[in-house]
Amino acid sequence: MSRRFYDDQDFQTGQVVELGTAASHHIGKVLRMAEGDDIEVFNGRGGEWQARIESVSKKAVSVALLGFNADNRTPPLSVTVALPMIKGDRMDYAIQKATEMGAAHIVVLDTERCEVRLKGERAEKKLAQWQQIAISACEQCGLNIPPTVTGVEHLKNWLTRDLPGHKLIAHPGEQPFDPAVLDRGQALALLTGPEGGFSDEELAAARGAGFVSFALGERVLRAETAPVALLAALWAWLG
Known part of the structure; x- marks a missing residue:
């Protein structure tokens, strides 16, 4: 190649x-x-x-x-990955790997228990950096349409937007996800939390917006690992 x-x-x-x-x-x-x-x-x-x-x-x-x-090598489902701000190079890793795993859109969120906060010019510079990381990941993995990287947006504001029909929120301790509900023709929003997890208020807001809580196994994944593991599981579920 x-x-x-x-x-x-x-x-x-x-x-x-x-x-x-x-x-x-x-x-x-x-x-x-x-x-x-x-x-x-x-x-x-x-x-x-x-x-x-x-x-x-x-x-x-x-x-x-x-x-x-003309082959874009895109996955069978359009997935929006929404993840929290993560400290240091681990955020770069999360963006890179989510891109390699086929995320169509990546949204960076500000949640109550985020490790870091970015606003204004600093946030704009970081978004430009993360978009370039996504592009570089596409150069390596063969995707021809890089995901859009947007944010930094408060979780509660993002929940009010026009989101995909399927909505999943990863939260330890919940029931395992039933892949039988997936529909290849319907886009999916996948929401993952910070190291400290979502607050009760955030969980309630997400569920009120139509998100279904689920767990992937019995282990608590790191914030930068969760999107990658969940996307890998998603493609396995879809066959």
């Missing part, structure tokens, strides 16, 4: 295009690829293009677009 690179521009088979700054830097400066090397490029709007490097300069890399593949 050729190395894959994201670049936010319109591509068309048969063109020779100059890639943007980030992709050009990665190809030319970091990986030191050369003219004639085969790569794949995608723009996040569906599909990918087989390409060949035409030139590498100090400022930019140009590629010839040789063919198009």
